Amino acid sequence: MLFSLVRSDRLAVGVVRKLAPLNEFIARGIKCQSGALHAQSAAAEAGKHKTIDDLPGPSLTTTAYWLFIKGYADKSHAMQVEHKRLYGPIWRSRFGPFDVVNVASADLIKQVILQEGRYPVRTDLSHWKEYRDMRGQATGPEWYRIRSALNPKMLKLKEAAAYAPIVHEVVSDLLQRLELLRLRSHDQRTIHDLASELYKFGFEGISSILFETRLGCLQEEIPTDTLRFITAVNDMLTLSETVLFFPRWSRGFFPFWKRFVQAWDELIDVARSLIDKKVKQIEDQMSCGEQVEGMYLTYLLSSNKLSLAEVYISITELLLGGVDTTSNTLSWTLYHLARDAEIQKRLYDEVISVCPKGELPTTDHLSRMPFMKAVIKETLSHDENEFPDAERFIPERWLRDSPSRSQHHPYSSVPFGVGVRACVGKRVAELEMYFALCRLVQHYEFSTVDGAPTIQPKTRTLLIPSEPIDLRFLPRA
Ligand code: HEM
Incomplete structure (x- = not known):
């Protein structure tokens, strides 16, 4: 396993976006805190700690060869698995501006995390920072102060x-939308490209909490401003990867940097106008002597812990x-369930016994659904060296009383x-x-479409499905 890489070979979903920052930090950790993390070697045995320059790993040219000639550009997760096989559990690699030390064992990950200290550093995504500097926005005061303001709620x-x-409201809209799509499909069962529907759900869910307003992502006609917002987020994240591969001097020739900046501008513009609306609403309420109540944004704005510029960016x-x-994560979870009727049945039995159809689940219900939590955990990462049959989908391994419970390393x-x-x-x-x-x-029993090939993951920051996930949704009685 690599830190934050999810289900590495069989792979469901990954958080590779968060991998690079950690690794850069590790590189610094090795350079600055010699002895904090070292590989066992002849050098170590002789009492001399290794430095980053002693680590094995592909050169920049070899990495380019793997990415562009061997075809791993959208399968960097698989490349990492191969590199672990070739170089061992700790190796150095270079991608664009990143000089990365990869650690791929639970023990090494533990060592890295335990020596992080009170203010762990993650590398800045240099091109994100560059955009912020260019537009004169907050370059981010110390992480700890901002994080302390964001954490409590x-x-x-x-x-x-x-x-x-609010989450239930958004889930109701998702169910309504899926029902509509199902009924409209050729066999009144199939939902095409489930991941794109769930993406809208994810966008609506988190926005409704953060902006305290509904954006209408799951409506039939998505409002223009919301479409602008979705497109900007999508463009920014897609271009973010492209921009990294091109040197600065090439920005005059290629359109990517310009488009990246435009996408950020759009994104910040929509976010700012949504936040400004809330600020105005709070001001109006306060001027009328009304009690101000709200959720996340209201809390941040009224706690006075962050400046308005910091609120925009946070x-x-x-x-x-x-x-x-x-x-x-949800897309892959549903995909795995659709492929395994037995596991799906066990999940259904648990859900229905705790919270029958017609009742809305509460957090108390959730605390009595260990199997459901195990299903999500199984979709997220684990180490192929620590878990037997790591490539199989076995939620039971996370259950305390199960015979298949695995004795795994906490990291x-x-x-x-x-x-x-x-x-x-x-x-x-x-x-x-x-x-x-x-x-x-x-509400539904889901299954894959007959004869559909197995869907492989591909890297697009996260590990996403390489093809659309089409699932059959059969309503339950
Ligand atoms: C299945 C869902 C999610 C997964 C697997 C996930 C995973 C992660 C991981 C691995 C990190 C990096 C931790 C580290 O560097 O040590 C991270 C950081 C972060 N995540 Fe998530 N995340 C998820 C959902 C969310 C959601 C819903 C939000 C927003 C409400 C969010 C906001 C953030 C932020 C802002 C950071 C940076 C924190 C910091 O550097 O202080 N994530 N996430």
């Missing part, structure tokens, strides 16, 4: 549970972190990261995924 289980009503970054991670599955720098949106993501999965299972 995001990470605490009790606080995140306050978003349950909310935008939360949005960027929270859309496709959640929806992609062998860290899909949200660990420690102070771990994912700020974990609780919100779980709430969205659990509620959506629960209600989908209450």
